[in-house]
Amino acid sequence: MVESLSFFLELFLHTLTYWWVIVPTVFLGLIVGGIPGFSAANTIIILMPLTLAMEVETGLIFMVTLYSSARMGAGIPAILVNIPGTAGAAATPLDGYPMTRAGKGQQALAMSFVASSLGGLITTVIALAAMPILARVGFYMHSVEMIVVMLFGISLIASIAAEDMLKGLIAGFFGLMIGNIGTDVVYATPRATFGFLELYDGVPLIPALVGLFAVSEAFLIIEKKSILTDSGRAAMLRSSWAATFEGVRMALSRWWHIVWTSLIGLVIGVIPGAGASIASFVAYQQSRAFSKTPELYGTGHPEGLIAPESANNGVTSGTLVPLLVIGIPGGATAAIMLVVMQYHGINFGPTLFEDQPEIGYGMFMAMAVTYMLMFLTILPMSRYMSRVTMVPTLYLAPMIISFTLVGAFVPREYMFDMYLALGFGVIGYIARRTGYHVAAILIGVILGPLLEIYFLRALKKSEGDIMVLFSSNIGNTLWVLLVLSIVLPIWLGRRKARRAAARS
Amino acid sequence: MSEHSEKPVRQAGGELVIPVVAIAFSIYFFSTILESPWTAQVSAFLIGGILIALCIGFIVRTALAVSAGSASLGFGNLIRREDWRSGRIGLLGATVGYVVLIDWGGFTLTTFLFLAISMAILSRGRRLGLIALVSAAMALSGWALFILAFDTRFPRGWFEAAMAMVLANG
Numbered sequence: 265m266v267e268s269l270s271f272f273l274e275l276f277l278h279t280l281t282y283w284w285v286i287v288p289t290v291f292l293g294l295i296v297g298g299i300p301g302f303s304a305a306n307t308i309i310i311l312m313p314l315t316l317a318m319e320v321e322t323g324l325i326f327m328v329t330l331y332s333s334a335r336m337g338a339g340i341p342a343i344l345v346n347i348p349g350t351a352g353a354a355a356t357p358l359d360g361y362p363m364t365r366a367g368k369g370q371q372a373l374a375m376s377f378v379a380s381s382l383g384g385l386i387t388t389v390i391a392l393a394a395m396p397i398l399a400r401v402g403f404y405m406h407s408v409e410m411i412v413v414m415l416f417g418i419s420l421i422a423s424i425a426a427e428d429m430l431k432g433l434i435a436g437f438f439g440l441m442i443g444n445i446g447t448d449v450v451y452a453t454p455r456a457t458f459g460f461l462e463l464y465d466g467v468p469l470i471p472a473l474v475g476l477f478a479v480s481e482a483f484l485i486i487e488k489k490s491i492l493t494d495s496g497r498a499a500m501l502r503s504s505w506a507a508t509f510e511g512v513r514m515a516l517s518r519w520w521h522i523v524w525t526s527l528i529g530l531v532i533g534v535i536p537g538a539g540a541s542i543a544s545f546v547a548y549q550q551s552r553a554f555s556k557t558p559e560l561y562g563t564g565h566p567e568g569l570i571a572p573e574s575a576n577n578g579v580t581s582g583t584l585v586p587l588l589v590i591g592i593p594g595g596a597t598a599a600i601m602l603v604v605m606q607y608h609g610i611n612f613g614p615t616l617f618e619d620q621p622e623i624g625y626g627m628f629m630a631m632a633v634t635y636m637l638m639f640l641t642i643l644p645m646s647r648y649m650s651r652v653t654m655v656p657t658l659y660l661a662p663m664i665i666s667f668t669l670v671g672a673f674v675p676r677e678y679m680f681d682m683y684l685a686l687g688f689g690v691i692g693y694i695a696r697r698t699g700y701h702v703a704a705i706l707i708g709v710i711l712g713p714l715l716e717i718y719f720l721r722a723l724k725k726s727e728g729d730i731m732v733l734f735s736s737n738i739g740n741t742l743w744v745l746l747v748l749s750i751v752l753p754i755w756l757g758r759r760k761a762r763r764a765a766a767r768s
Numbered sequence: 769m770s771e772h773s774e775k776p777v778r779q780a781g782g783e784l785v786i787p788v789v790a791i792a793f794s795i796y797f798f799s800t801i802l803e804s805p806w807t808a809q810v811s812a813f814l815i816g817g818i819l820i821a822l823c824i825g826f827i828v829r830t831a832l833a834v835s836a837g838s839a840s841l842g843f844g845n846l847i848r849r850e851d852w853r854s855g856r857i858g859l860l861g862a863t864v865g866y867v868v869l870i871d872w873g874g875f876t877l878t879t880f881l882f883l884a885i886s887m888a889i890l891s892r893g894r895r896l897g898l899i900a901l902v903s904a905a906m907a908l909s910g911w912a913l914f915i916l917a918f919d920t921r922f923p924r925g926w927f928e929a930a931m932a933m934v935l936a937n938g
Contacts, residue, residue: 430829431826433822434823437819440819441812454800455808456796456812483856483860486854486856487854659902666882670870670875673923677921679923686863694785694846697846720811723810
């Protein structure tokens with residue numbers, strides 16, 4: 265699996281000649297990523313006849329580009345209108361939207377584009393270099409280790425609920441309880457389905473996302489003429505290209521933050537079954553935990569925006585590793601890529617890099633080139649995209665409601681899912697009006713069922729012995745890190761407060 | 769009680785809605801798994817138990833605040849007269865109508881009607897010409913992108929059927 269530098273250079277230049285596929289696909293990906301329900305996976309499925317008809321290399325570059333750009337696209341509505349395009353961008357609005365409301369939408373978008381592109385590019389290069397090692401990560405992550413990874417994400421509930429811990433925990437545990445709706449994973453016993461067959465598979469994520477974020481947001485923003493604050497509107501009217509460059513500068517000055525949070529994404533991405541949502545929650549939580557200014561998170565703090573965006577793009581390159589090296593897709597989109605490539609007679613696994621290195625390495629190269637071209641094409645658009653926030657809410661709110669509700673219908677094509685989104689919209693509206701964090705509910709809905717699966721697997725294997733949770737070295741190391749990441753920031757914060765009090 | 773006091777107090781009634789719903793939902797959840805195998809129960813009882821304890825804690829905290837006079841059981845932070853004036857109730861009605869009718873009317877027509885009606889409600893009947901134009905443009909753009917280009921299985925009605933026939937016949 266070792267190729268010469270000239271091979272990679274040649275491959276890079278060859279991939280660049282496919283700019284005519286990459287650039288239009290970037291725009292397609294940004295659109296489908298930005299609308300809840302239209303993920304990259306759905307779009308590749310919809311366009312599968314086209315993909316199958318394409319020549320292998322073109323189809324491969326098309327899919328990789330769509331995958332990467334949809335990931336970046338999901339962050340755009342999250343920043344501008346507080347509506348994540350996918351669950352992977354659910355942590356993005358925590359700090360992205362407050363920046364927008366303050367009239368810094370353009371800077372926030374530019375920061376997000378830099379963090380996504382750089383995070384994606386760095387992790388692609390690392391994945392390319394460390395593929396054999398990374399491919400083995402999945403083998404070491406069993407149920408016990410995955411439980412701790414999930415708890416890293418869930419501990420974010422406590423972080424974002426710092427203002428009123430009790431309310432935050434209620435929201436989080438309510439979400440976890442909702443996430444447990446559906447049949448249990450061992451005996452398929454239906455639980456709390458209200459008699460609806462549509463809930464037997466559990467609560468679908470897109471309707472929950474649409475309701476909690478989009479519908480509730482639409483009903484709230486109509487109170488004002490614009491989603492911007494008065495000072496934010498004045499800042500937006502004054503903004504120029506300089507704001508884009510300021511965003512780029514703000515992101516680049518935090519390059520180390522981009523590197524380490526994207527690495528979290530890469531490592532979580534290579535674990536089959538984990539995904540961008542877990543990675544972005546964990547990255548946000550870790551970023552906040554080790555920040556010198558944790559109190560600024562949730563108020564429009566640049567690092568709170570960079571962390572989830574770098575991490576969820578790190579996942580994109582991570583999911584390719586198990587797919588290419590051992591033939592196990594790390595997520596839904598990777599699984600569809602596997603099907604399309606197998607149709608073309610390409611078999612994934614270690615032999616791919618010996619028999620067809622231009623395909624194996626080509627997928628990573630396509631991703632690297634995509635991130636470069638994507639950054640160059642999308643960055644100038646940040647100024648115009650941020651103008652969406654100037655649209656009066658009387659037009660914006662109905663558009664958000666109609667297009668996101670239909671988006672809730674798309675993944676499963678059940679009318680039920682539109683009603684479900686409406687129901688979650690009511691919960692989200694009540695939660696927001698009464699001071700409960702909808703992101704905490706969503707974290708519970710997303711991670712609840714995953715946590716249960718791994719928990720039950722661990723218990724089944726150990727025949728009900730709860731001590732199995734502390735039975736592995738890697739798991740125990742992760743437990744220690746989890747405890748440290750929760751306790752250390754509290755201890756450091758108290759020490760800082762004590763010193764400040766002593767000085768004054 | 770405290771709504772008539774001079775000093776404005778926290779309207780805590782609305783804050784109790786989520787905990788009360790959470791408790792009711794947890795009890796319902798438990799009722800569906802009483803006869804189930806332990807694998808279906810363990811996670812739900814653990815999470816639901818903690819959730820109920822947290823909610824009771826919150827209710828007790830609120831009761832103490834109400835008895836101390838720093839909060840009232842009013843719902844002012846949830847339901848206000850402003851909701852009628854801002855068009856929120858009208859928008860809610862239009863949204864429910866949209867979800868109910870889209871299966872029958874199809875995406876394009878129902879979206880156009882929903883956008884036009886809800887924008888008219890929010891603008892209090894002003895700029896109707898512009899609203900009709902924006903609504904038509906958005907609904908047709910959605911049709912062109914999602915149905916014509918992507919062939920997504922959006923709910924389809926007579927407009928989509930008519931356009932499919934028109935396009936099929938060149």
